[in-house]
Amino acid sequence: MKALVWHGKQDIRCDNVTDPEIEDSRDAIIKVTSCAICGSDLHLFHNFIPAMMPGDIMGHEMMGEVVEVGADAKSKLKKGDRIVVPFTIICGQCDQCKRGNFSVCERSNRKKDLADKVFGHTTAGLFGYTHLTGGYPGGQAEYLRVPFADATHIKVPDSMTDEQALFLGDILPTGWQAAVHCDIEPEDTVAIWGCGPVGQMAIRSAVLLGAKQVVAIDYIPERLSMAAAGGAITINFETESVVERLNELTGGKGPQKCIDAVGLEAHVTPSQPDTLMDRAKQAMMLESDRPHVLREMMYVCRPGGIISICGVYAGLVDKIPMGMAMNKGLTFRMGQTHVNRWADDLVRRIEEGQIDPSFVITHTAKLEDGPEMYKVFRDKQDSCIKVVLKP
Template sequence: MKALVWHGKEDIRCDTVSDPEIEDARDAIIKVTSCAICGSDLHLFHNFIPAMEPGDVMGHEMMGEVVEVGSGINGALKKGDRIVVPFTILCGECDQCKRGNFSVCERSNRNKDMADKVFGHATAGLFGYTHLTGGYPGGQAEYLRVPFADKTHIKVPDSLTDEQALFLGDIFPTGWQAAVNCDIQPTDTVAIWGCGPVGQMAIRSAVLLGAKQVLAIDCIPERLSMAEAGGAITINFQTESVVERLNDLTAGKGPEKCIDAVGLESHVSMGQPDTLLDRAKQMVMLESDRPHVLREMIYVCQPGGIISIAGVYGGLVDKIPMGPAMNKSLTFRMGQTHVNRWTDDLVRRIEEGQIDPSFVITHTAKLEDGPDMYKVFRNKQDGCVKVVLKT
């Protein structure tokens, strides 16, 4: 089959690889119909996340048709079912899964010993996302093996198109969880750093959850325009002072809730030299992540507020102002998304017309064009916000 394969830093190729096979009774094989390139894939593209190996198949946003099921599926899936595959692999039986904490499933990370050493305790297995999370082949491919498939799936209603359903596996619930973690009240201002796909979903989620005003921070015109269309007041950090604008829009109090939809590769703000220093530290391996957004959120967040982190961080950050965070009584909530916790509610909202997640798609291409589309997405060329690949 064809698949997008990691060969090293900024080297993604469309290769021919072996077709997946059933390896366990709870496996299923799907024929992928649609997949997408995620912002967190760029962290792998740039080799900022450890434990990638040449030959790893990329991708964790995918959906398709079931073509084979293992003997232990017990009717949960059958051939011909149309499903979205969550990026988090869940067993459905461990203590964490029973609590709905699916992204920290205790059984699905097949490289648990390695992850225990790095994280203290292993997280769940993730598709297409380094050997620290199990080394599972991803879904930017013609076919995909789904472990624990009786639980690791979302059945797609006939009423939804691929484009409406695809993002139920990652960016829609990720943006939604980021907003839910803020415990949004009707009097709240919610500020969101990053207007990429996750940020766009967080904007619309905050609006749906009843925020008084939503402020969106980015510098890409197409992203800012899309954020404005979703109900946000926009701030261009290259032409405006983020701190001054946030103070102006909140009567000097700062936003009650702040969402980081950027993660480890934040860019330089006007007059903010810390990201330049972070880049230098990255180059000499003194730091793995660029946390400018985290620092800025801690500084501007209203005392007693909540900081919600949806952007991916991979390792070590430097110069985090813990003193201000502690003295301002800030609450931090973060983590990979517990995708299936939100499925029923989000499917209902799509079916009722409250939101159509396909709004974020700007580019559709063939799987074999994937290597070029990684560069288009990374460089924000041609107004690119979200890429969907068809097999």
């Protein structure tokens, strides 16, 4: 089969690889009908996430048709079912899964010993996302093996198109969880840093959850326009002061809730000297991630507020003002997404027309065009916000 394969930093190729096979009685094989390039894939593309190996198949946002089912998965799946495959692989039976903490499943990471050493305790296995999270082949391919498939799936209603359903596996529940973590109240201002695909979903989630005003922060015109269309007040941080605008919008008190939808690759600009410092430290391997957004959120957030982090961080950050956060009494909530916790509610909301996640798609291409589309997405060429690939 054809698949997008990691060969090193900024080197993704469409290769012919071995077709997946059933390896366990709870497995299923799907024929991938749609997959997407995620902002998190760019962290791998740039080699910021450790433990990638040449030959690893990329992709963690995919859906398709079941073509083969292991014996113990047949109670939940059958050939011909259309399913979205969450990026988190879940056993459904461990203590964390029973609590709904699916992204920290205790059993699905087949490289548990490595994860225990790096994280202290293992987290869930993830598709297409380094050997720290299991080294599982991803879904930017013609076929995919789904481990623990009886638990790791979301069934797609017949009425729903691929484009409406695909993002149930990652960016929609990620933006939704980020907003839910904010405990939004009717008088709240929710400020969201980053208007990429996850940020766009967080904006619409905060609006659906009843925020008084949602403020979106970015510098790319197309992303800011899409954010405004979703109901957000926008701030272009290259032409405006984020601190001053947020104070104007909140009567000098700051937003009650702040969401980081950027993560480790915060944009570098001369008007924000700490971003230049971060870039230099990253180049000298003195820190792995660029945490400008975290610092700014901690500074502007209203005392007693909540900081919700859905942007991916990989390792070490520096100069985090913990004294500021502690004295302001800020609450931090973060983590990979517990996709299946939110799936039923989000499927209902799509069916009822409350949200149609397909709005974020700007580019659709063949799988073979994937390596070039990685570059288009990275460089934000041709007004690119979200790429869907069709194997």
